[in-house]
Amino acid sequence: MDWFTAPDYWLSRIVFQRGLAGLYLLAFLAAALQFRALIGARGMLPVPDFVRAVPARRAPSLFQWRYSDRLFAAVAWGGAALALAMAAGAGDAVPLPVSMLLWLLLWAAYLSIVNVGQTWYSFGWESLLLETGFLAVFLGNDDTGPPVLVLFLLRWLLFRVEFGAGLIKIRGDRCWRDLTCLYHHHETQPMPGPLSWFFHHLPKPLHKVECAANHVVQLGVPVLLFAPQPVATVAAGLMIVTQLWLVLSGNFAWLNWITIVLALSAVDGSLLGGDDRPRPGAPLWYVVVVCAVTALVLFLSRGPVRNLLSRHQAMNRSFDPLHLVNTYGAFGTVGRVRDEIVVEGTDDPDPRPGTVWREYGFKGKPGDPWRLPRQFAPYHLRLDWLMWFAALSPGYARDWFGPFVERLLEGDRDTLRLLRHNPFPDAPPVHVRARLYRYRFTTWAELRATGAWWHRTLVREYMPPVRLRASAT
Structure with missing residues (x-):
């Protein structure tokens, strides 16, 4: 089934999956090291109190059936260990069904944490990690070329991340339209980094250039992700450069890095050298599963699309309790004081x-x-x-x-x-x-x-x- 796989993206698939596994590792480590004080049995917002008040259908999680700090620690540290193994290439060392199962375990374990994390886990990058992680289950491993349909879904996700963020800005605070938001943002952002002081003191004309470039990359460039190569690779490259600029200017958890990882999946790996190793064709069961998942994601995309088109666009909202297809956006309003x-x-x-x-x-x-x-x-x-x-x-x-x-x-x-x-x-x-x-x-x-x-x-x-x-x- 030559139409089903894209062998030229073998390197993009590897880099994407290894990078995603590294982000899973950080997410599980943060959960393991912080949960006792935040949501543990004696935490500020204890999980046992939450699951008594919220039914499993609204927040599906392993911890809906049983909770203890010891079990939570086992899930978090076990997830970190599995993520480390996947980052080291374990997914390519096992048969395709086993690889898919390992990615599914990572997703299910982190979903169990997010769905009982309450306000501590209410950030958009939690849903973004889960949505990306769900798609990674079906991207395959070294046994087969990456499916074209899943590569398309990853671009569709990247498009929603960037375009949604661009729309929420241009529809929101007036300073995004008059290009003055960055007079304030580096100083008032949630958690400045070591270079934020210096970014804040850049000349105001350069701040306006930053704003304008942001609009171009978030509102114009995402459309080019669906153009033929090498245009899509150039579009992904522009997004990566923009995200690295944001990495330097502040602390946004793994939001910028997961966007970079998503953009890498759109890069044509053949530009860096082909992979001539013969691979067997994709098994029929795999084709059927990928097609079914693609249909499901496109069906669930109705909510995010309506949200993008709405004048009352919401930021960082999940439309289903499994966080399969979500809407994203950030900084529709920028504070003037801190x-x-x-x-x-x-x-x-x-x-x-x-x-x-x-x-x-x-x-x-x-x-x-x-x-x-x-x-x-x-x-x-x-x-x-x-x-x-x-x-x-x-x-x-x-x-x-x-x-x-x-x-x-x-x-x-x-x-x-x-x-x-x-x-x-x-x-x-x-x-x-x-x-x-x-x-x-x-x-x-x-x-x-x-x-x-x-x-x-x-x-x-x-x-x-x-x-x-x-x-x-």
């Missing part, structure tokens, strides 16, 4: 104006004005990201901020491991409070004079001092 929550504690049993408060340090989000932002992406610091949303509005933190503070007052080890600095290493504080500060990047002159990357000004109290309630006797 507020940050600073969490402090004291061992003073009766806080007064002269009380000394000591600040907790977070790994990724801005805190100490003299600390240069660090690079963490593609690793995802879930608490730090949610702290950014909490600063936008207390409503985003209604469910978890109180439990977070309670665990600081208890000196909970799992919660403290999510932080960079615990100012109370010997005993937990008696009181904890939170204050809202307005942050801005310093100027070149301020940096030279003070060595500070940020300037901050107190805005208001975010949460008054609280302490643990006395135990009932």
Whole structure:
């Protein structure tokens, strides 16, 4: 069946699958290292409470039938081990049906985590990893050439990622239309990186060029993915360059890297040298399965297409509980100012104006004005990201901020491991409070004079001092 496979994409298939496995590895590691404090049995939003309230049909997951921290850890660490093996080429060392089963296990394990992760797993790149991972199940291995239909579905996904992001911008904040959004974005984005300060201070005409180039790449170039080669390869290359620019300018977990991996699947591998090894034709059962999956994905694409055409386009929405076909987009609105929550504690049993408060340090989000932002992406610091949303509005933190503070007052080890600095290493504080500060990047002159990357000004109290309630006797 010469029509079914595309042998020229053998290298693209390998690079895509190995890269995807690497991203799975990071996702499972982040789950294994952070879950106890976030969604564990004693976490801020415990999985057992969630599954009692949400039926399995709305959030299918292994943990709907049984949950324990030990089982969750086994799934997360087992997923990481399997992802590492797939990144090393295990999928090409086994027969095609076994390879498909291994990819399906990765997808099912991560789906089980995402569907009980609640607000900690509400980001678009979770659905994007699942949708991409589902398609990877059917891309084949070294036993057969990659199916044309699956390669098309990967381009269809990449098109929706880029075009959806472009539409949400051009329909959203006016600054995207007048090309001024990047006057603010590098400073107000959720988690700046080590180069964000420098990107912010680029000349304003260059910021306008960045904006215009973004519109071209997200609104014009995606259409070229469906053009003949080498046009599709050039389009994919432009997307990769744009995503690498975003990688340098901030921390967006694995969003940029999975977009790069998707773009690599559209690159014509024959341009780098052919693969002359003879392969048997695709088995009939495989052809039937791939055709059925293609029909399913196209059918489920109705919701995302309607969303793209809607004037009320939604960002990062799943249309089915399995996250098979989703809609994507980011930064339809860009903040003009940056507020940050600073969490402090004291061992003073009766806080007064002269009380000394000591600040907790977070790994990724801005805190100490003299600390240069660090690079963490593609690793995802879930608490730090949610702290950014909490600063936008207390409503985003209604469910978890109180439990977070309670665990600081208890000196909970799992919660403290999510932080960079615990100012109370010997005993937990008696009181904890939170204050809202307005942050801005310093100027070149301020940096030279003070060595500070940020300037901050107190805005208001975010949460008054609280302490643990006395135990009932």
